[in-house]
Amino acid sequence: xxxxxxxxxxxxxxxxxxxxxxxxxxxxxxxxxxxxxxxxxxxxxxxxxxxxxxxxxxxxxxxxxxxxxxxxxxxxxxxxxxxxxxxxxxxxxxxxxxxxxxxxxxxxxxxx
Amino acid sequence: xxxxxxxxxxxxxxxxxxxxxxxxxxxxxxxxxxxxxxxxxxxxxxxxxxxxxxxxxxxxxxxxxxxxxxxxxxxxxxxxxxxxxxxxxxxxxxxxxxxxxxxxxxxxxxxxx
Numbered sequence: 517x518x519x520x521x522x523x524x525x526x527x528x529x530x531x532x533x534x535x536x537x538x539x540x541x542x543x544x545x546x547x548x549x550x551x552x553x554x555x556x557x558x559x560x561x562x563x564x565x566x567x568x569x570x571x572x573x574x575x576x577x578x579x580x581x582x583x584x585x586x587x588x589x590x591x592x593x594x595x596x597x598x599x600x601x602x603x604x605x606x607x608x609x610x611x612x613x614x615x616x617x618x619x620x621x622x623x624x625x626x627x628x
Numbered sequence: 629x630x631x632x633x634x635x636x637x638x639x640x641x642x643x644x645x646x647x648x649x650x651x652x653x654x655x656x657x658x659x660x661x662x663x664x665x666x667x668x669x670x671x672x673x674x675x676x677x678x679x680x681x682x683x684x685x686x687x688x689x690x691x692x693x694x695x696x697x698x699x700x701x702x703x704x705x706x707x708x709x710x711x712x713x714x715x716x717x718x719x720x721x722x723x724x725x726x727x728x729x730x731x732x733x734x735x736x737x738x739x740x741x
Contacts, residue, residue: 550728557637559718559733573727606672613726614660614679619672 518543522607522620529627535580535594537623539607542588547609549590550617551582554604563605566590567613602627630655630724634717634732641709641739649704649735651693651719661702662720662729663693672718678702689713711741 522539529535541547551563562575564582572582579598583591590607604624608617635650653659663675676687683695693704702719719732 552731557733559634560720560731562723562728562730565728567727575728608672613728614722616662616674616677617729618674621671 518609518618520607520609520618520620522623524623525621526624527626529597529625531599531627532596535592535597535601535625537592537605537607537625539590539592539620540588541609544588544609544611546587547611548613549584550608550610551590551592552606552608554606554622560606564592597627599627601625630721630730632719632721632730632732634719634735636735637733638736638738641737643711643739643741644708645739647704647706647709647713647737649717649719649737651702651704651732652700653702653719653721654700655721655724659721661693661695663687663691663702663704664718664720664731665715666718667715675704675717709737709739711739713737714739 519542549566552560554560564574566572566584569584569587580594604622606622607620610617631654633652661678664672665675666672675691676685676693678685678695686692691706693702695702716734716736718734720729723730
């Protein structure tokens with residue numbers, strides 16, 4: 517069966533520090549991968565999606581970037597964190613674009 | 629651009645009351661529609677989905693949703709809620725390019741026993 521792993525679960529980082537959040541999927545190949553940010557009362561904001569290795573689409577210009585170095589690995593990064601980057605980050609995958617998603621457990625990022 | 633609107637931000641019900649949460653989407657093409665639920669401290673999980681066919685779809689835990697194309701709506705219903713239904717509920721639809729899901733802002737449901 518397919519599983520999705522996301523880590524770390526919580527992270528406290530100072531302003532200006534770099535960020536790397538990792539997401540991996542097991543039990544499938546060539547998944548569609550997504551990064552969302554969830555904020556209270558604002559729903560889920562799509563940040564990036566990827567349909568294959570090295571293929572990244574950005575939905576919202578901001579202080580973050582994403583990479584997909586391997587088929588089932590999706591990384592969210594920042595060179596210098598801002599206070600506004602604080603939030604709950606969710607990784608998700610789907611087999612096909614129109615399918616429902618399976619979400620990871622999320623990372624709570626606090627930038628101080 | 630596609631947008632998804634959930635009209636109720638916070639709904640408070642007593643056990644056994646009926647539930648209806650509103651969801652409207654803006655893009656009128658062929659859409660797949662979803663409801664997700666996030667129980668306290670748990671992952672987001674799929675509650676139900678509509679792809680085609682019967683506009684009344686049934687999901688887990690007694691939930692159902694009705695797709696009304698003329699109203700661009702996909703409202704979630706449950707005849708009798710339980711305390712364990714306390715959660716946040718999100719409606720979702722594909723963006724106009726069909727590349728990713730767009731989520732509503734969510735509705736928090738609080739059920740008192």
